Structure formats: structure tokens, C-alpha cells
Amino acid sequence: xxxxxxxxxxxxxxxxxxxxxxxxxxxxxxxxxxxxxxxxxxxxxxxxxxxxxxxxxxxxxxxxxxxxxxxxxxxxxxxxxxxxxxxxxxxxxxxxxxxxxxxxxxxxxxxxxxxxxxxxxxxxxxxxxxxxxxxxxxxxxxxxxxxxxxxxxxxxxxxxxxxxxxxxxxxxxxxxxxxxxxxxxxxxxxxxxxxxxxxxxxxxxxxxxxxxxxxxxxxxxxxxxxxxxxxxxxxxxxxxxxxxxxxxxxxxxxxxxxxxxxxxxxxxxxxxxxxxxxxxxxxxxxxxxxxxxxxxxxxxxxxxxxxxxxxxxxxxxxxxxxxxxxxxxxxxxxxxxxxxxxxxxxxxxxxxxxxxxxxxxxxxxxxxxxxxxxxxxxxxxxxxxxxxxxxxxxxxxxxxxxxxxxxxxxxxxxxxxxxxxxxxxxxxxxxxxxxxxxxxxxxxxxxxxxxxxxxxxxxxxxxxxxxxxxxxxxxxxxxxxxxxxxxxxxxxxxxxxxxxxxxxxxxxxxxxxxxxxxxxxxxxxxxxxxxxxxxxxxxxxxxxxxxxxxxxxxxxxxxxxxxxxxxxxxxxxxxxxxxxxxxxxxxxxxxxxxxxxxxxxxxxxxxxxxxxxxxxxxxxxxxxxxxxxxxxxxxxxxxxxxxxxxxxxxxxxxxxxxxxxxxxx
Numbered sequence: 001x002x003x004x005x006x007x008x009x010x011x012x013x014x015x016x017x018x019x020x021x022x023x024x025x026x027x028x029x030x031x032x033x034x035x036x037x038x039x040x041x042x043x044x045x046x047x048x049x050x051x052x053x054x055x056x057x058x059x060x061x062x063x064x065x066x067x068x069x070x071x072x073x074x075x076x077x078x079x080x081x082x083x084x085x086x087x088x089x090x091x092x093x094x095x096x097x098x099x100x101x102x103x104x105x106x107x108x109x110x111x112x113x114x115x116x117x118x119x120x121x122x123x124x125x126x127x128x129x130x131x132x133x134x135x136x137x138x139x140x141x142x143x144x145x146x147x148x149x150x151x152x153x154x155x156x157x158x159x160x161x162x163x164x165x166x167x168x169x170x171x172x173x174x175x176x177x178x179x180x181x182x183x184x185x186x187x188x189x190x191x192x193x194x195x196x197x198x199x200x201x202x203x204x205x206x207x208x209x210x211x212x213x214x215x216x217x218x219x220x221x222x223x224x225x226x227x228x229x230x231x232x233x234x235x236x237x238x239x240x241x242x243x244x245x246x247x248x249x250x251x252x253x254x255x256x257x258x259x260x261x262x263x264x265x266x267x268x269x270x271x272x273x274x275x276x277x278x279x280x281x282x283x284x285x286x287x288x289x290x291x292x293x294x295x296x297x298x299x300x301x302x303x304x305x306x307x308x309x310x311x312x313x314x315x316x317x318x319x320x321x322x323x324x325x326x327x328x329x330x331x332x333x334x335x336x337x338x339x340x341x342x343x344x345x346x347x348x349x350x351x352x353x354x355x356x357x358x359x360x361x362x363x364x365x366x367x368x369x370x371x372x373x374x375x376x377x378x379x380x381x382x383x384x385x386x387x388x389x390x391x392x393x394x395x396x397x398x399x400x401x402x403x404x405x406x407x408x409x410x411x412x413x414x415x416x417x418x419x420x421x422x423x424x425x426x427x428x429x430x431x432x433x434x435x436x437x438x439x440x441x442x443x444x445x446x447x448x449x450x451x452x453x454x455x456x457x458x459x460x461x462x463x464x465x466x467x468x469x470x471x472x473x474x475x476x477x478x479x480x481x482x483x484x485x486x487x488x489x490x491x492x493x494x495x496x497x498x499x500x501x502x503x504x505x506x507x508x509x510x511x512x513x514x515x516x517x518x519x520x521x522x523x524x525x526x527x528x529x530x531x532x533x534x535x536x537x538x539x540x541x542x543x544x545x546x547x548x549x550x551x552x553x554x555x556x557x558x559x560x561x562x563x564x565x566x567x568x569x570x571x572x573x574x575x576x577x578x579x580x581x582x583x584x585x586x587x588x589x590x591x592x593x594x595x596x597x598x599x600x601x602x603x604x605x606x607x608x609x610x611x612x613x614x615x616x617x618x619x620x621x622x623x624x625x626x627x628x629x630x631x632x633x634x635x636x637x638x639x640x641x642x643x644x645x646x647x648x649x650x651x652x653x654x655x656x657x658x659x660x661x662x663x664x665x
Contacts, residue, residue: 048140048235048365049340050297052217052288053133053357055102055239056277057095057149057246058322059333060307062314062430063274070432072258072275072447075282079301083337084384085347090396091305091332091354093323095175096151097399098304098354099241103132103152105358105374107397109627111662112635114401118153120174120184121639123657125153126164130662131373133358134165137237140367143167145220148213148241151175155643155657162195170194170216171241172209173652179209179243179250180462184652185473189645191652198651204459208252209243211459214280218287225291235365242280245273247311247472252276252464258447260440264431269468270312275447295339298364300357302334310472314430319605321424325398325408325417326605328428340364342385350391351410356380397627401634402588407624413600414613416620419592427604580625584663586633594621632662 065073066080092098096117097108103126108114111127118124126132134144146166153159154173161169172191177184182192182204192199204212217240224236249269259271281301288294306329307313308322320326334352337344355377362371363381371377376397383389398408404420434440579587596610596617610617642656 047233047296048142049338050235050293051137051142051237051300051361051365052284052297053102053237053239053300053361054281054284054302055099055149055241056301056303056333057242057244058305058308058311058313059245059274059277059303060313060315060322061318061328061331061333062316063245063270063307064333068314068430070260070430071271073278075278075285076301079281079285079299079337080335081345083299083335083344084341086334086336086352087347087349089302089332089334089352090330090398091303091334092399093305093325093329095246095304099152100126101354102302102357103134104130105133105355105371105377106130107355107376107399107627109397109400109631110376112632112660114399114631115634115636117175118151119639120187120189120652121641121643123155123637123640123643124635125155125159125660127662128158128659131371132164133361133371134161134237134239136165136358136362136367136371137365138165138167139370140362140365141234142365143224143234143236145169145236145238146241147171147216147220147238148209149175149243149246150241154652154654155640156659157196157654158659160196160654166239168195168220170199171213172243176243176246176248178248180206180465182209185248187645188650189652190650198653206462207459208461208464210276210280213240213242214283215459217284221287221291221293224293240284242277244277244280245270245313247308247470249273249312249468249470250465252460253466254464255279256466257443260432260443261435262431263433263435264312265468266310266312266470267314267431268312269466272466273312297338298340298361299337300334300361301337302354302357303332305329305332309424309428311470314428316427316430317604319425319427321428324422324424325406326425327599327603330398330408336384343387346387348384348387350380350383351393351396352380353378353393353396356393360384395623397624400624400628400631402586402631403634405588405590405592407628409620409624409627410599411620411623413598414616414620415597415599415605416610416617416624417595417597418590418621418624421592421595580628582629582631584632586628586631588628590621596620635660 062068063071064080065071065077066085092101092108094117097113100106100108100111100113104111111130113126134146137144144166146161146169148171150161150169150171150173152164157163160173171193172182173193174184174191177191181190183190190198190200192204217238220236220238224234227233249266251269251272255272255275256268258275259268262268262271285294285299288297288299306315306318306320306322306324309315310321313322315321315328318326318328318331320328322329324330332354353376355374356379357377358371358374359368359377359379360381362368362374363379368379378393380392383392394412396410398410398415400407406419406421408415408417410416579589581587594610594617595605595608596613597605597607598609599605640656643652645652648655
């Protein structure tokens with residue numbers, strides 16, 4: 001009836017038309033606003049997540065509070081507890097190789113980076129024809145940022161972050177340096193940049209790098225928030241690679257108030273550095289929340305290798321230290337935290353390796369098929385989100401290298417170590433004997449919020465610094481370790497016609513052979529190794545010695561003739577090590593003992609079961625050989641004097657090498 005009345009009277013319809021138009025206009029405006037709000041909410045829900053990838057440098061298994069109550073890391077522990085803790089997560093034994101694994105999704109042996117990290121004067125880098133993580137994020141429409149330590153080469157500009165897929169870079173190229181002066185410890189040279197430019201001045205000079213990196217992360221989040229408000233929304237990927245807790249042992253005074261003072265000062269300073277790192281991560285996450293990004297951000301936290309025992313780190317109860325293929329050097333602290341996780345708050349016990357991050361994160365942002373070059377990585381995203389799913393990985397290659405020959409592989413529960421092994425293969429007890437028990441208890445009671453209410457809008461200066469000088473050149477130490485092992489292997493194979501390690505130990509009593517070992521190069525290494533390491537293991541670090549004669553497989557006993565001499569012919573020929581070549585021209589001679597462990601039953605690698613499991617040993621050896629077929633020759637050129645910062649105005653700078661690329665597989 002109302003409809004009829006409206007149409008029966010033209011004058012009435014005419015008089016009501018402006019009012020109706022106003023009402024209709026308001027209704028349309030309301031509907032339009034509702035549609036926009038719906039679209040905005042839908043866009044927010046479908047917008048790809050941001051990714052924050054945090055790396056802690058040299059953080060050991062026993063250096064977090066959920067493994068060791070003496071450690072003060074409440075913020076990291078809370079993030080791990082509310083996320084997914086990765087209990088069977090592995091990294092490489094040293095810095096650069098782990099970063100290669102993170103970035104490429106390839107085991108380092110595939111691209112020639114299996115030997116060791118990149119030293120400051122080494123003309124090397126990550127091969128330029130291998131795509132890396134930020135390049136894939138860029139292809140997916142992300143803005144990419146790198147903060148902190150790079151350590152993937154800088155001698156040519158094409159090795160550096162902004163030429164490898166990062167839109168911005170704020171940090172340093174080297175593997176370590178002074179936290180405040182930003183100069184290398186054992187050589188002269190300044191190293192701090194924004195993008196490609198040297199960054200000096202009151203903003204950074206004498207300022208604590210951990211604070212600088214936190215403030216940079218906060219500035220990036222705030223910048224993206226402003227861009228979002230302007231309508232320039234883009235997802236971002238931020239790689240936040242802290243310098244802490246790598247040596248030098250430097251930390252603001254206040255964090256020493258959070259830890260007990262130990263008689264071992266290295267452990268004391270190192271523990272304070274962990275507390276500082278924890279506070280830094282807390283500030284970064286608070287900034288994510290303040291800018292509104294937290295709800296749509298995936299946070300990855302990982303160490304790059306086991307703790308360095310000589311520098312205060314610890315990995316108990318795991319065996320070994322940084323630089324070894326034992327669990328203490330390779331089983332890493334790692335977790336993923338995000339409100340986007342379907343099933344947070346649990347511990348994932350599936351095997352995972354650093355190479356898995358690239359395909360996993362691509363899957364997390366809806367780009368499952370993008371990272372085609374990640375040949376070794378496994379997509380773990382579904383298995384992390386839904387713990388009931390079948391474990392996607394059953395094998396891990398710890399490393400394979402040709403000189404000195406070293407290999408370690410895990411299949412299922414069994415782990416095989418094969419070839420040369422360093423002397424740091426024992427269990428290092430944490431040096432946490434306190435100076436004052438009562439004071440220690442007081443520290444533990446008051447430390448929960450120490451120094452955590454300060455925002456540190458300005459980075460702290462050198463007046464806050466406490467430092468412990470250890471006078472250890474880590475570059476020299478690791479280089480000499482590998483040089484020693486390679487030399488011993490070379491002599492054993494060439495001079496003794498492939499005799500095994502038992503024969504080598506017997507021949508060490510023969511002056512005619514030991515004289516060959518004591519060459520100009522080796523003579524410099526042997527005494528320091530025998531004396532220095534023994535002192536460190538037994539006195540300073542109170543290491544638990546490995547059990548001897550517990551089933552080690554040496555590859556057969558020595559064959560002797562009637563006079564007691566070793567036979568050079570006959571059956572000895574059958575034991576001669578035959579070189580194994582691969583398609584890239586690399587060659588190995590299998591050398592050294594084998595050790596086998598069941599990691600489910602024996603995660604601390606206490607009992608070698610190789611003698612009673614010869615069939616498993618052989619299967620794992622064959623699998624290691626299959627991986628060796630894809631090994632690219634190690635690229636570790638000698639230090640180049642052209643790198644000297646004095647040639648470049650006092651700065652570590654690119655411009656003194658050619659780029660390196662690998663052949664197609």
C-alpha cells in the first residue's frame with residue numbers, strides 16, 4: 001500500500017525526492033565504507049606475512065635458560081615456549097658455512113664452502129651464480145633488509161649484501177670485530193656500513209653494536225608502518241644477524257648484574273653477553289608489537305654453530321665445541337615464533353637442518369615452488385604447523401670435505417663420523433663455579449627485570465663497556481687445526497702407502513717418519529697443539545675425556561711380516577686407499593677411523609657402536625660417497641695482501657678480487 005500511495009501522487013513523490021536522495025546517498029556511503037572495511041580486513045588476512053630472521057652468533061646448546069638455569073635469557077625462552085621449539089635442529093660447525101646453508105638451501109659442500117669460514121683477507125665469497133634467500137623474497141614482492149654481520153664475502157662488490165638481493169644493508173662484512181670501535185681485533189681496519197657506504201660519525205663511533213642493530217630494526221619497522229599508512233603496503237623480510245655472542249667478550253656493565261660471577265671470567269662475561277642479547281631481542285619484538293606488525297610476522301631464531309668453549313660458550317651435555325662435527329658443534333638452538341602458527345607451544349622433534357629454512361619460509365609465504373635452487377632444503381612448514389604430520393626429513397649431512405678428509409652423516413637414529421677429527425672431541429663442562437654463593441643467589445632473585453625498562457633510543461657508548469681480553473686469534477686457531485689434520489693425512493697416505501691410523505701412531509715412534517712431519521710448516525703447529533690443547537682441555541675447561549678402545553673401527557689392523565716389519569706388498573695392496581673422483585674433479589681418499597652412534601639412545605655420543613654394527617657403517621659410508629659425488633672442490637684461496645685496509649683508506653673494502661661462480665650441476 002505504501003508503494004501504491006507513493007506512485008499515485010506525483011507531488012508527494014516530488015517533494016520527498018531530495019530527502020530520499022539524501023537517505024539513499026547516506027546508505028550508499030555506509031555500504032561503500034563497509035565494503036572498504038571488509039576489503040581492508042580481507043587484504044590484511046591475505047597479505048603475505050612479514051619475516052624476521054634472527055641469527056645469534058656462537059650461541060651454544062648450554063647457553064640458554066631452558067637448558068641451563070644459570071643463564072639469563074627469559075625473553076628468548078618465552079618466545080621459544082610460545083612458538084615451536086626445534087629440538088633436532090642442525091647447523092654447520094662454523095659461521096660462513098651455516099650462513100651459506102641459510103641463504104641457499106644447499107649444503108656448503110655443493111658450492112665449495114665446506115672447508116671453513118671466510119677469513120678477512122681471503123679472496124672468496126658466496127658464488128655469484130647461486131640465488132639466495134633475499135632474491136627469492138624480492139621475486140615474491142618483498143622489501144628486503146639485512147642488519148648486522150654478513151660474513152659471506154666482500155672482496156668484490158658483487159659478493160656484498162646489496163648486490164645479493166638486499167634492498168638495504170646496515171652492519172659489517174667481517175666475521176668478528178670490536179663491538180664498540182667496529183674495527184677488526186687482530187688486524188687494523190674499520191668495518192661498518194650503510195648499504196655500500198662507510199658509516200662513521202657520532203651515530204656509530206664508540207657505540208655498542210647490539211644497540212645499533214636493535215635501533216636499525218626498529219627504524220625499519222617504523223618506516224614500513226609509515227609507508228603502510230600512505231597506501232604503499234609491501235611485505236618485508238628482515239635478516240637480523242647479531243654480532244653477539246661471538247668474541248670479543250665485551251658487554252655493558254649492567255648485564256653483569258644479571259648473572260653470577262664465576263671464577264672462570266670468560267664464562268662470566270659470556271653469560272652477561274647472553275643476557276644482553278636476550279634484552280635486545282625483547283626490544284625488537286616489542287617494536288614489532290608497537291608498530292602493529294607482530295600479528296602478521298614470522299620470527300625465526302637460530303644460532304649459526306655450537307658454542308666456542310675457549311670463548312666462554314658451552315654445549316653440555318653434548319660432545320665437542322664449535323668447529324667439530326660432534327653434536328656440540330652442530331646441534332643448534334632454534335625455534336619459530338608467530339601468531340600465524342596453527343599449533344604453537346610445543347617442541348618439534350623432527351630432524352631439521354639450516355638448509356631447510358629457504359624452502360620452509362617460501363612455503364610459509366605461499367611461494368612453495370619459487371626457490372628452485374634449494375636442492376638440499378626440505379619444506380618443513382606443514383610439519384611445523386601440524387605436528388601430527390609425517391617427518392619430512394630422515395637424513396642430515398653434517399659436512400663432507402676432501403682435505404683433510406672429514407665426513408659426517410645421520411640417517412634415522414644413526415650417525416657416522418668418518419675421517420680426520422680434531423682434538424676438541426671431548427665433553428667440556430660449563431665453568432660455572434661461583435665466586436660468592438650468597439651473592440649469586442641474590443643476583444638470581446633480582447635479575448628478572450634488570451635494565452629492561454630502558455628503551456635505549458641512543459646506543460650505549462664505550463663508557464658502559466666491560467671487556468675481557470683473551471688474546472686468542474680464532475682465525476689462526478682454526479686454520480692451524482685444519483692444516484695440521486691435512487698434513488697428517490697427507491703423510492699417512494703418501495709416505496705409509498695408505499696405512500691406517502693405528503699404523504700411523506706406531507710410525508710416530510720411527511724417527512725417519514717423524515722427521516718428515518716436522519717440516520717447517522708442521523713443526524710450528526705440533527708443539528702448540530699438543531701442549532696448548534692439553535692444558536685447555538684438562539685445566540681450564542675440565543673436559544671429560546673420551547673412552548678409548550670402545551669399538552673404534554680403524555679399517556683393519558697392521559699387516560706384519562715374520563720379522564715384525566710392515567708388508568709393503570702382497571695383501572697390503574688390497575688395503576691401499578683408492579682415490580675416489582667425482583664429476584667436478586674433486587678427489588678423496590677415505591682415511592681415518594669411523595665412529596658410529598645411535599643418537600636416540602645416546603644423544604651425547606658417549607658410546608661408539610661401530611664395531612658391532614659393521615653393516616650400518618658400510619651403508620652410511622656408501623651414502624656419504626653418494627653425497628661426495630656432488631661435492632664442489634673447496635674454494636679457500638690464500639690470503640691476499642691486496643686486502644690490507646691500509647690500501648683502502650683504513651677500511652675493509654671490496655675491489656681486490658674477481659668473483660667466483662660454480663659450474664652447473
